Amino acid sequence: MTYRRTIPGVLAALMVMAPLGAALAHHSFAAQYDGRKTVTIEGAVTKVEWMNPHGYFFVDVVDPATGNVTSWSCEIAAPAALMRSGWTRNSLKPGDLVVVEGALARDGANALNAGNVTLAASGKKLFGRAANEEREAKQARESAN
Amino acid sequence: MRIGKLLIAAAAALPLSISLFTPAPAAEGMARKPAASADTRPTPRLADGKPNLGPEVSGIGFWDRGLGPAVGGARFPPPEEIPFQPWARALYDYRQSRTFVDDPHVRCTPPGGPRQFAVPFGLQIIQVPAIQRIFVLSGGAMRPWRVIYMDGREHPDPEVFNPSFFGHSVGHWEGDTLVVDTVGFNEQFWLHRDGYPHTHALHLIERISRPNYMSLNYEITIDDPLAYTRPWTTSWVKEWDEDEEIIEYFCNENNRDQFVLQPELAPGGK
Secondary structure: OOOEOOOOOHHHHHOOOOOOOOOOOOOOHHHHEEEEEEEEEEEEEEEEEOOOOOEEEEEEEEOOOOOOEEEEEEEEOOHHHHHOOOOOOOOOOOOOEEEEEEEEEOOOOOEEEEEEEEEOOOOOEEEOOOHHHHHHHHHHHOOOO | OHHHHHHHHHHHHOOOHHHHOOOOOHHHOOOOOOOHHHOOOOOOEOOOOOEOOOOOOOOOOEEEEEOOOOHHHOOOOOHHHOOEOHHHHHHHHHHHHOOOOOOHHHHOOOOOHHHHHOOOOOEEEEEEHHHOEEEEEEOOOOOOEEEEEOOOOOOOOOOOOOOEOOOEEEEEEEOOEEEEEEEOEOOOOOOOOOOOOOOOOOEEEEEEEEEEOOEEEEEEEEEOOOOEOOOEEEEEEEEEEOOOOOOOOOHHHOOOHHHHHOHHHOOOOO
């Protein structure tokens, strides 16, 4: 699989100015994802689960060296939260080529909690976290250890 | 270093406006209204003159976000100021150290007690004077609701009452404040995601008021002598969202995370 580390941008830093008490996940972000480990994957969407408590989309990532395909699970916020930031249930469809930046799952699975999602065909950018999840992710990115 | 100084200077020059207003993050895509404190509309009232803690005739609006700094917009004292029994402090620390993976709410179970006022997707308060009951409807989890009896009844015999997530609540008005007294809780929920323990001995007193149109004051007194050495009180404010309704949300529709966070509870888990 291909992945590269990315450095959170100024935009992500500005996002910490989220209203207090904004919608949050029903469990702690930090329990499942490591905000200090940002990975970026590219590939084709194979499936979208537009459901509660979290949406998911799955991406087939091809290792250019070997041709091996790995399926990555990308967790996004609840549909109601995502629709406040421009998503609809049709924003991602199987076959869409995407670049996904996210926080790596702690348990070693090919899974991430998606931040920036870019649709390759149109360049459209979406953001996968609700405001409070992003605040937790940012706190993790900036934590000392 | 020059660049460092430049950045510090730039940060210092950042307008005061950033701290004074609560901007939506770029991802939100829509402007936030001014803070609740800027709205001066008075408390709405029912026909009998009591404060209306819920929607008016239009039916639009609900209590969504909280304004406190803790998860869900709640506010709690720092742990050193909470009169934990030693075992309860140890349990609180343990829950924190595990990043809250053991929270029953991960499995979409109901948010008992004050947890109902500090979870996503908000709540609605519906007063039905005709039958002397108040219903608090949660938008999240599995849309659980609780009932507050306003007919002056007593709490049932604890030997008979089956401990439950929401307990047995009786309420009365003290002026414009709804005072709710609840006993009969089970121990299958956390008071808040930060992990404050409680036992079946919990006697919860809630004082709920709507001092102006946009604000719900929510004050709790935790009286649980098995978990705490004395009763303690905290409070936070929830803000009315007048543009939206509670959406349909069922937490266990596709709850994949529970099998990651609480694998022992998965089918076939050890």
